[in-house]
Amino acid sequence: MVEDKDIFELHADICKTLANPLRLRILSELQQGECTVNSLSNNLKVRQANVSQHLSVLRHRGVVSIRKDGSNVYYKISNPKITKACNLMREVLIEYIQDNSKIISNH
Amino acid sequence: MVEDKDIFELHADICKTLANPLRLRILSELQQGECTVNSLSNNLKVRQANVSQHLSVLRHRGVVSIRKDGSNVYYKISNPKITKACNLMREVLIEYIQDNSKIISNH
DNA sequence: TATAAATATTCATATATTCGAATATTATTA
DNA sequence: TAATAATATTCGAATATATGAATATTTATA
Numbered sequence A, B: 001m002v003e004d005k006d007i008f009e010l011h012a013d014i015c016k017t018l019a020n021p022l023r024l025r026i027l028s029e030l031q032q033g034e035c036t037v038n039s040l041s042n043n044l045k046v047r048q049a050n051v052s053q054h055l056s057v058l059r060h061r062g063v064v065s066i067r068k069d070g071s072n073v074y075y076k077i078s079n080p081k082i083t084k085a086c087n088l089m090r091e092v093l094i095e096y097i098q099d100n101s102k103i104i105s106n107h
Numbered sequence C: 001t002a003t004a005a006a007t008a009t010t011c012a013t014a015t016a017t018t019c020g021a022a023t024a025t026t027a028t029t030a
Numbered sequence D: 001t002a003a004t005a006a007t008a009t010t011c012g013a014a015t016a017t018a019t020g021a022a023t024a025t026t027t028a029t030a
Helices: A006-019 A021-030 A037-044 A049-059 A081-103 B007-018 B022-030 B037-044 B048-060 B080-105
Strands: A065-070 A071-077 B063-071 B072-077
Touching: A006 B007, A006 B022, A006 B063, A006 B080, A021 A037, A021 A049, A021 A071, A021 A081, A021 B007, A037 A049, A037 A071, A037 A081, A049 A065, A071 A081, A081 B007, A081 B080, B007 B022, B022 B037, B022 B048, B022 B072, B022 B080, B037 B048, B037 B072, B048 B063, B048 B072, B072 B080
Parallel strands: none
Antiparallel strands: A065 A071, B063 B072
């Protein structure tokens, strides 16, 4: 499948993977270090099945990887550049919000 | 609208904006410098209306901004960090592809 | 082996996105 | 002002995505 896609489609797939608030919250948790499905579920107050679904998306697109220990599955961010890219976008967002509030407060 | 959303939703919106192959191709063109709708349409071999639709998405989410000159509209990337974030993701992608081809060639 | 805990999957419904086709708007120029 | 060029918008159909509910799978332990 991956081989049939051009670089822009693959790139879009990565962005699509990040384009969900809950997946971003999960990734934000995982920036602290690896975490099990249940911990994520509890910390984020989101149903286990739902967390699991999103982790599946993240995993199949290579954004996170796993380590199994007994019946626990520990998830972690597979490439630190993912975190960097996310943080860069976060900066853009902050700047954007600040600019906007400047404009609003000028009126 | 923006004020009603939390940081993760806004972040997801940015990612969503980048999560389309054609929009990424447009942004890739715009990395060379500002460009009109028609030039983009011609360079990318995509219908003008379609390019215009995607530019509208990019603009309303603050990723690109415009400069008008007569009946021409010049589009450019509004924040260089967007480009950096895109390029970082591209690096992740390249690494991912390389790792995958290693795995494939080992079999 | 029966039970429980942790995780994953499937299905259905609701919602969002994409594109082409058609058409509208805006600005220039004959 | 009529015609043309550049750009934008609207609509509908096809496709993709997200969620909850229900259930299945896997692993550990009594």
